[in-house]
Amino acid sequence: MTDRAHIATHRKIINVLMLSLSGLCTLLVLSVLFFILGYLLVHGVKSLNWNFFTKLPKPSGETGGGMANAIVGSGKILLLATCIGVPIGALTGVFLAEYSGKQFAFLIRYTADLLNGVPSIVIGIFAYSVVVIPMKHFSAWAGGLALGIMMIPISVRTTEEFLLAVPNSMREGAMALGATKARTIFTVVIPAAAAGLLSGLMLNLARVAGETAPLLFTALGNMFWSHGWHEPTASLPVMIYNYAISPADDLHQQAWAAGFVLLSLVLFINVTARLVIQRGAGASRR
Amino acid sequence: MATPAALTGNLPPRSASRVLYDRLRGGDEIAYLLTLACTVATLLIVVFLIGELWFRSQAAIKAFGLSFLFSSTWNPNGDQFGALPFIYGTCITSFLALLIAVPFGVASAIFLSEMAPPLLSNIFTFLIELLAAVPSVIYGLLGVFILVPIIRLNLVPLLKHTLGFLPLFKGSTFGFSFLSAGLVLSVMIMPFIVSVSREVLLAVPVEQREAALALGATKWETTWQIVLPNAKTGILGSIFLALARALGETMAVTMVIGNTPVISASLLSPGYSIAAVIANEFAEANGALYVSSLIFLGLVLFGLTIVINAIARIFIVMTSRRFG
Numbered sequence: 001m002t003d004r005a006h007i008a009t010h011r012k013i014i015n016v017l018m019l020s021l022s023g024l025c026t027l028l029v030l031s032v033l034f035f036i037l038g039y040l041l042v043h044g045v046k047s048l049n050w051n052f053f054t055k056l057p058k059p060s061g062e063t064g065g066g067m068a069n070a071i072v073g074s075g076k077i078l079l080l081a082t083c084i085g086v087p088i089g090a091l092t093g094v095f096l097a098e099y100s101g102k103q104f105a106f107l108i109r110y111t112a113d114l115l116n117g118v119p120s121i122v123i124g125i126f127a128y129s130v131v132v133i134p135m136k137h138f139s140a141w142a143g144g145l146a147l148g149i150m151m152i153p154i155s156v157r158t159t160e161e162f163l164l165a166v167p168n169s170m171r172e173g174a175m176a177l178g179a180t181k182a183r184t185i186f187t188v189v190i191p192a193a194a195a196g197l198l199s200g201l202m203l204n205l206a207r208v209a210g211e212t213a214p215l216l217f218t219a220l221g222n223m224f225w226s227h228g229w230h231e232p233t234a235s236l237p238v239m240i241y242n243y244a245i246s247p248a249d250d251l252h253q254q255a256w257a258a259g260f261v262l263l264s265l266v267l268f269i270n271v272t273a274r275l276v277i278q279r280g281a282g283a284s285r286r
Numbered sequence: 287m288a289t290p291a292a293l294t295g296n297l298p299p300r301s302a303s304r305v306l307y308d309r310l311r312g313g314d315e316i317a318y319l320l321t322l323a324c325t326v327a328t329l330l331i332v333v334f335l336i337g338e339l340w341f342r343s344q345a346a347i348k349a350f351g352l353s354f355l356f357s358s359t360w361n362p363n364g365d366q367f368g369a370l371p372f373i374y375g376t377c378i379t380s381f382l383a384l385l386i387a388v389p390f391g392v393a394s395a396i397f398l399s400e401m402a403p404p405l406l407s408n409i410f411t412f413l414i415e416l417l418a419a420v421p422s423v424i425y426g427l428l429g430v431f432i433l434v435p436i437i438r439l440n441l442v443p444l445l446k447h448t449l450g451f452l453p454l455f456k457g458s459t460f461g462f463s464f465l466s467a468g469l470v471l472s473v474m475i476m477p478f479i480v481s482v483s484r485e486v487l488l489a490v491p492v493e494q495r496e497a498a499l500a501l502g503a504t505k506w507e508t509t510w511q512i513v514l515p516n517a518k519t520g521i522l523g524s525i526f527l528a529l530a531r532a533l534g535e536t537m538a539v540t541m542v543i544g545n546t547p548v549i550s551a552s553l554l555s556p557g558y559s560i561a562a563v564i565a566n567e568f569a570e571a572n573g574a575l576y577v578s579s580l581i582f583l584g585l586v587l588f589g590l591t592i593v594i595n596a597i598a599r600i601f602i603v604m605t606s607r608r609f610g
Contacts, residue, residue: 210421
């Protein structure tokens with residue numbers, strides 16, 4: 001009897017011990033997040049000032065200066081990426097959800113997943129070899145293409161997913177009223193999925209906005225304004241990288257400021273998009 | 287629908303362009319062709335990507351063949367290139383990252399799926415997934431300015447004092463090392479392990495847990511002996527998914543690994559990884575063979591991640607089939 005009681009307490013102790021350990025692990029993982037956010041907040045805000053948004057970088061050795069060109073450059077590259085990646089990805093998603101047969105859809109989905117798994121630096125090599133080598137110089141185009149390709153797989157998957165979530169009765173209703181299939185898709189199905197599609201796009205943008213590796217040898221970087229789309233173009237992530245590995249303390253401060261701006265932007269877009277998606281999912285379940 | 291003229295059979299034959307126009311007018315064909323074209327474009331991009339890597343690495347493949355993978359000289363001036371130090375660095379840092387991230391990640395997934403109330407679990411998962419959204423260059427920034435000094439000033443003296451006799455912790459260090467890269471990577475891949483493992487654990491039917499609990503098992507025994515074995519393949523899938531991420535991760539590793547092509551058993555030694563060497567040297571590489579060797583490295587990395595990703599996918603599909 002005492003032996004059994006002993007075993008029972010032993011089991012209970014193990015139970016409590018292991019379960020609290022797992023809870024502890026979760027807290028530890030979470031604390032990493034809050035550490036990152038907190039540290040960037042403290043360090044970033046301290047070094048953030050108006051010059052950061054309005055001035056060009058100063059030559060090395062001088063203090064002050066900002067990253068206005070990198071902010072605009074990031075915007076330009078992201079615009080190009082969106083114009084390249086999103087139409088291709090989204091229309092592929094439409095094809096998968098509305099037209100495709102099962103086996104072809106499987107192949108395309110597999111391809112999209114494969115592309116999603118390709119390391120970003122390899123995409124950079126690809127953009128380098130199809131844009132930079134023929135044009136013979138680094139450019140915003142090359143950077144835009146690299147990020148654009150990275151946007152395709154997520155665009156495909158989110159579009160397909162949100163279109164498939166639209167109930168079939170809506171399609172049938174539209175067609176019963178005499179609409180062609182194309183009309184049904186573009187005036188009924190896509191508007192019904194609009195909120196989801198838009199948040200998918202935002203998630204996608206938030207992901208590539210912080211990408212550095214594929215820009216290193218496509219858009220390269222620039223200490224001045226780049227005119228047009230054919231010149232090397234500065235971007236926030238590449239700027240952070242260059243400043244962080246430089247020896248100057250002033251540049252480190254600016255790297256923190258840029259890191260703070262980039263992270264706030266990325267997390268803000270990410271959180272907003274995911275909240276919209278979650279609310280949508282909750283609403284449709286009801 | 288037929289017109290009277292068609293009924294009488296007197297309609298003049300319609301021209302081919304007219305037929306095409308009629309078919310396109312409804313928009314159906316246009317929409318179909320447009321979406322199909324984009325789908326084919328997606329396929330072609332991947333084909334081109336592989337083709338371009340293959341084509342551009344030919345010079346290196348011809349010059350070195352498979353011995354490229356086993357040679358450890360990396361001498362751009364002498365046109366001698368070998369990938370071994372980079373492959374070693376990529377593997378050792380990824381393995382180290384898994385070693386740290388898997389226990390913490392799976393334990394967190396267990397907590398989130400088995401113990402935490404649903405609302406709390408959802409909030410925590412949402413927050414942990416935010417870690418995956420943090421750009422890799424930010425991890426690098428924190429790595430350079432926080433982790434590396436901590437490793438140099440605090441962790442290394444401690445390790446030397448306690449485990450210094452192991453070859454793993456021999457030699458002096460500046461903090462930029464395999465160890466720092468592994469630590470940064472472990473944080474970066476954690477959200478993938480937690481998020482996917484939690485999904486897999488939640489997919490295990492509740493009846494199995496209830497049956498075990500009804501037989502008198504404690505909560506932990508249920509989790510350890512019933513739920514985990516059921517979710518094993520899926521969790522393995524999440525680990526491989528994380529491994530693929532770690533192998534291809536570039537910026538954070540480049541910033542903290544030390545960028546020295548050496549093969550050392552010591553985790554405190556600086557090293558290099560495939561992605562890091564491409565990031566560092568590609569823009570400045572001069573000489574066709576140099577560029578080609580770097581692209582060959584890219585091809586190797588590509589192949590490695592594709593295989594690991596495929597394994598992950600198979601594991602995850604296996605579990606979802608089981609409960610799906």
